[in-house]
Amino acid sequence: xxxxxxxxxxxxxxxxxxxxxxxxxxxxxxxxxxxxxxxxxxxxxxxxxxxxxxxxxxxxxxxxxxxxxxxxxxxxxxxxxxxxxxxxxxxxxxxxxxxxxxxxxxxxxxxxxxxxxxxxxxxxxxxxxxxxxxxxxxxxxxxxxxxxxxxxxxxxxxxxxxxxxxxxxxxxxxxxxxxxxxxxxxxxxxxxxxxxxxxxxxxxxxxxxxxxxxxxxxxxxxxxxxxxxxxxxxxxxxxxxxxxxxxxxxxxxxxxxxxxxxxxxxxxxxxxxx
Amino acid sequence: xxxxxxxxxxxxxxxxxxxxxxxxxxxxxxxxxxxxxxxxxxxxxxxxxxxxxxxxxxxxxxxxxxxxxxxxxxxxxxxxxxxxxxxxxxxxxxxxxxxxxxxxxxxxxxxxxxxxxxxxxxxxxxxxxxxxxxxxxxxxxxxxxxxxxxxxxxxxxxxxxxxxxxxxxxxxxxxxxxxxxxxxxxxxxxxxxxxxxxxxxxxxxxxxxxxxxxxxxxxxxxxxxxxxxxxxxxxxxxxxxxxxxxxxxxxxxxxxxxxxxxxxxxxxxxxxxxxxxxxxxxxxxxxxxxxxxxxxxxxxxxxxxxxxxxxxxxxxxxxxxxxxxxxxxxxxxxxxxxxx
Numbered sequence: 001x002x003x004x005x006x007x008x009x010x011x012x013x014x015x016x017x018x019x020x021x022x023x024x025x026x027x028x029x030x031x032x033x034x035x036x037x038x039x040x041x042x043x044x045x046x047x048x049x050x051x052x053x054x055x056x057x058x059x060x061x062x063x064x065x066x067x068x069x070x071x072x073x074x075x076x077x078x079x080x081x082x083x084x085x086x087x088x089x090x091x092x093x094x095x096x097x098x099x100x101x102x103x104x105x106x107x108x109x110x111x112x113x114x115x116x117x118x119x120x121x122x123x124x125x126x127x128x129x130x131x132x133x134x135x136x137x138x139x140x141x142x143x144x145x146x147x148x149x150x151x152x153x154x155x156x157x158x159x160x161x162x163x164x165x166x167x168x169x170x171x172x173x174x175x176x177x178x179x180x181x182x183x184x185x186x187x188x189x190x191x192x193x194x195x196x197x198x199x200x201x202x203x204x205x206x207x208x209x210x211x212x213x214x215x216x217x218x219x220x221x222x223x224x225x226x227x228x229x230x231x232x233x234x235x236x237x238x239x240x241x242x243x244x245x246x247x248x249x250x251x252x253x254x255x256x257x258x259x260x261x262x263x264x265x266x267x268x269x270x271x272x273x274x
Numbered sequence: 275x276x277x278x279x280x281x282x283x284x285x286x287x288x289x290x291x292x293x294x295x296x297x298x299x300x301x302x303x304x305x306x307x308x309x310x311x312x313x314x315x316x317x318x319x320x321x322x323x324x325x326x327x328x329x330x331x332x333x334x335x336x337x338x339x340x341x342x343x344x345x346x347x348x349x350x351x352x353x354x355x356x357x358x359x360x361x362x363x364x365x366x367x368x369x370x371x372x373x374x375x376x377x378x379x380x381x382x383x384x385x386x387x388x389x390x391x392x393x394x395x396x397x398x399x400x401x402x403x404x405x406x407x408x409x410x411x412x413x414x415x416x417x418x419x420x421x422x423x424x425x426x427x428x429x430x431x432x433x434x435x436x437x438x439x440x441x442x443x444x445x446x447x448x449x450x451x452x453x454x455x456x457x458x459x460x461x462x463x464x465x466x467x468x469x470x471x472x473x474x475x476x477x478x479x480x481x482x483x484x485x486x487x488x489x490x491x492x493x494x495x496x497x498x499x500x501x502x503x504x505x506x507x508x509x510x511x512x513x514x515x516x517x518x519x520x521x522x523x524x525x526x527x528x529x530x531x532x533x534x535x536x537x538x539x540x541x542x543x544x545x546x547x548x549x550x551x552x553x554x555x556x557x558x559x560x561x562x563x564x565x566x567x568x569x570x571x572x573x574x575x576x577x578x579x580x581x582x583x584x585x586x587x588x589x590x591x592x593x594x595x596x597x598x599x600x601x602x603x604x605x606x607x608x609x610x611x612x613x614x
Contacts (some may be wrong), residue, residue, distance in 0.1 A: 164356065164358060166354045166356065166358035167358050167360060169325050169345075169352070169354070169358070170352065170354060170358040170359075170360075170418075170421075171360075171371070171375075172325075172345045172346050173323060173324075173325070173345050173346070173348075173350060173351070173352040173422070174346075174371055174372035174375065174421070174422075174424075174425055175346045175347070175372055175375055175376050175377070175425060176346065176371070176372075176375040177346070177375070180375045184371070184375070185360055188362045189360075189361065189362055270361055270362045270363075270405040270406075270407065
């Protein structure tokens with residue numbers, strides 16, 4: 001039986017949307033795979049497993065993981081404070097959280113480099129303390145953390161806003177300590193949104209280019225990220241090699257998306273209605 | 275456990291929510307705090323629970339001053355209007371929560387047995403593995419009650435427990451709560467703005483207005499002998515007719531009532547819809563019928579007196595009357611207060 005819908009426009013909007021998704025998302029990704037596939041298995045494997053490429057994966061994944069871990073703590077705390085406390089300037093802080101989204105990443109990269117350069121405002125005192133930020137993996141982490149922190153704040157914030165304070169009061173009246181309220185009530189409820197934020201944050205960090213290249217120093221084997229290596233291969237007109245390395249990032253992102261979705265569905269199973 | 279409130283007060287910013295309330299609740303009593311919104315009833319309940327700090331006064335549990343005991347050590351069971359069940363835990367886990375986090379260690383088997391016992395008490399056997407989103411509102415509130423009872427509270431506090439439920443479920447749950455209370459005998463304080471609920475459930479009703487107690491007593495005392503016009507109006511539908519008192523008799527323009535306690539001058543008579551009757555001829559207050567509403571058990575007449583004061587009252591279904599009829603209203607009983 002054909003379902004009749006009172007609201008008009010389903011077919012048209014569905015058609016346009018699917019066409020758009022195909023054109024903007026699927027087609028370029030398909031082209032990338034196609035290009036990478038033109039290499040043949042052996043050549044593909046040699047490129048993606050070359051020492052320089054593997055070193056770039058290590059640099060990228062390590063920096064992204066540490067940046068994400070930092071943002072997990074800092075972002076959740078920021079979301080918590082924005083939701084739970086009324087303080088002067090709260091709306092301003094709330095607006096500033098979106099800045100990394102709005103700012104061109106190259107601008108963020110230049111600003112961070114200026115700040116953390118050995119003669120910068122923060123770089124100079126840190127140098128005196130023996131900590132070098134610019135042109136080291138630490139700089140990459142800072143750039144990644146800066147550009148991806150809104151993901152965690154903005155995914156956790158709405159869930160926290162919906163969290164009924166009566167849940168915490170109920171737990172208190174049942175004798176639970178603050179720690180056990182956080183561990184048994186708040187964290188499990190925030191869990192799925194934290195997971196979503198973490199995976200977006202990590203994915204963004206893996207692919208971050210503009211902000212990182214200015215501060216990273218880009219030494220092969222030391223501070224060269226995978227996205228930069230792809231770019232270098234492009235500059236050398238070696239399109240197939242660029243596509244091969246890019247496909248590794250693509251596959252990693254895809255696998256992570258699947259795992260995250262599975263974990264999230266598990267964490268949210270209680271919302272399913274019978 | 276006997277509870278005593280000694281002149282407690284609470285101010286939010288510049289709003290004085292509770293202004294000096296003293297109240298004794300006997301051990302095992304079921305007491306309703308009844309009042310309109312903003313009367314401070316929920317604030318009082320939350321102060322008894324320890325969810326709100328007390329600005330002035332003391333709260334005693336038995337002989338112990340509980341005013342500054344934190345909520346997690348106060349040993350109260352609190353039931354929230356919107357249940358506040360933990361959404362990510364099953365019904366069984368919700369009920370077990372208090373026992374799991376408690377300092378007194380229980381074995382898994384003890385907890386399981388107690389959960390089963392409580393599920394039986396609230397008549398929800400077989401639902402232990404459901405999540406709160408999978409059961410009805412009435413069932414959720416029963417789970418919330420079981421969860422509160424699981425930690426053997428000294429006092430049970432309920433904040434508008436049936437406020438979010440529809441009328442039929444509400445009536446059933448009320449009777450059922452009454453039964454649980456007589457079975458367990460636990461001192462219970464509940465907040466409601468629904469007069470019917472308070473009168474139906476409570477041993478004693480405490481009526482609040484603007485942060486103060488205006489009257490307290492058994493349902494019979496407050497309904498039969500309300501001591502202010504506010505209480506009369508708040509407890510149910512009522513008509514107001516202005517009267518003139520002279521030498522202990524109130525004249526309502528066609529009817530007179532004995533008013534021995536009132537001074538000479540203006541007064542108001544409050545008449546419940548059931549306190550009035552209607553006749554086409556004979557004595558009483560002359561009135562003209564504006565509308566007749568037919569209801570299952572009676573006919574509601576909306577009329578106006580010759581002075582233009584509106585009156586609503588009920589007559590038996592077989593009375594023949596229609597809009598535009600003129601007749602007389604007889605007063606069977608009334609509450610009289612000096613004019614405000």
